[in-house]
Amino acid sequence: MDEYIVKNVKDFRLDHVFDCGQCFRWEKQADGSYTGTAMDRVVNMQFVCGDRASEPETTGDLIIKNCTEEDFLQIWKPYLDLDRDYGEIKRTLTADDLVMGEAVACGQGIRILKQDLWETIVSFIISQNNNIPRIKGCIENLSQMFGLPAGEYAGRTYYSLPGPQKLASLTAEDLAPVRLGYRTRYLLETAKMVCEKGLPEDEVQLSALCGVGPKVANCILLFSMAKYDSFPIDVWMARVMSQLYGIDEGDHKGMCTYAQEHFGQLGGFAQQYLFYYIREKNR
Incomplete structure (x- = not known):
């Protein structure tokens, strides 16, 4: 199995990144690592903190299994936003804001993922008036039933979300076992719109999609369209x-x-x- 190690990563923690509500396809393993599906790939990530007591728990080596150097450079490095100086971001936000100081101290290792646009649209339409465990369950069911195999890890096959063409070909009855409720219509209509007009390129086009209100739009803008001044409110x-x-x-x-x-x-x-x-x- 291929493995790639990124040395001396700073301002990073897997639980902060994957458990902060921005993504739903990563699962924590018994050893503290996370296995997940993104960009039609399956990888396992483990973060090993430095040995020195003086180093914070957000500094260490990132071990990515099922990953080549090419995959890391082309997919996972931008996905994890590893080129950005989060230390500077935290210093700026906390300079004159005691509340933000407390918040940053709690989530020191957060990084905003650069996710696939279609997957983010589907995920956050499903997220409406929903809790995280149920969102994850719906996305997993949708992927297993209608997606394509993304790869294997530790003896398990993982599946990608169905693309817009596949989703647009389905009916509400087809999707009933996924248990999406009223969101079923949103997904089917959005898939048809994307098939006809292509993926949205800006906020106006994004907001025209069925089921995409201000909160969902801001999540998509932030987590997949690099609009970092977005401020989703739930x-x-x-x-x-x-x-x-x-x-x-x-x-x-x-x-x-x-x-x-x-x-x-x-x-x-x-x-x-x-x-x-x-x-x-x-x-």
């Missing part, structure tokens, strides 16, 4: 902005305005630190 974000920044919980427009004024182009990074923080605080 019930968790409304809670943290209300409790810690004093903005009325129903004033989503006011929250977005605050994010634009205080976080600017780093709004998406701020959102991820705050989202992870409030969920960890309420566990």
Whole structure:
């Protein structure tokens, strides 16, 4: 099996990256590693912290199994956003913000993934009014029933999500076992729109897709379209902005305005630190 090791990775932790609500196809293993499917590949990632006591738990070596050097350079390096200086981002966000200081301290190893656009659209349409375990279950069922094999790891076959052409060919009855509920219509209509017009290239085209409201659009913009000033607001974000920044919980427009004024182009990074923080605080 191919294996690639990235030495001395900083500002990184697998649980912070894969358990902060931005992706749904990575599963923690008994040894602390994560196995997942993305970009039509299956890999296992393990992060080994440095031996020196002075080194933080967010500095260490990243071991990627089922991965060649070419795969790392072309797929996983950009996917994990490893070229970005997250230390500088954290310093900027926490300079004059005590709340953000607490949030960043909680999620020191977060990095925003650069995910496949179609997979992100499907995932966040499914995510509406849903909890993370159920979202993961729906995506896994959809992939196993209608996707193509992405590869094998540890004796298990993993599947990619079905593409827009495949999804558009299905009926609501076909998708009933996936248990998507009202989201079934959204996915089928969106798949047909993408087949007719292609994948969206900007926020206007994205928002025209069936089932894509402001929150879902902002998630897609942030996690797959590199629009890092996006500030998705769900019930968790409304809670943290209300409790810690004093903005009325129903004033989503006011929250977005605050994010634009205080976080600017780093709004998406701020959102991820705050989202992870409030969920960890309420566990």
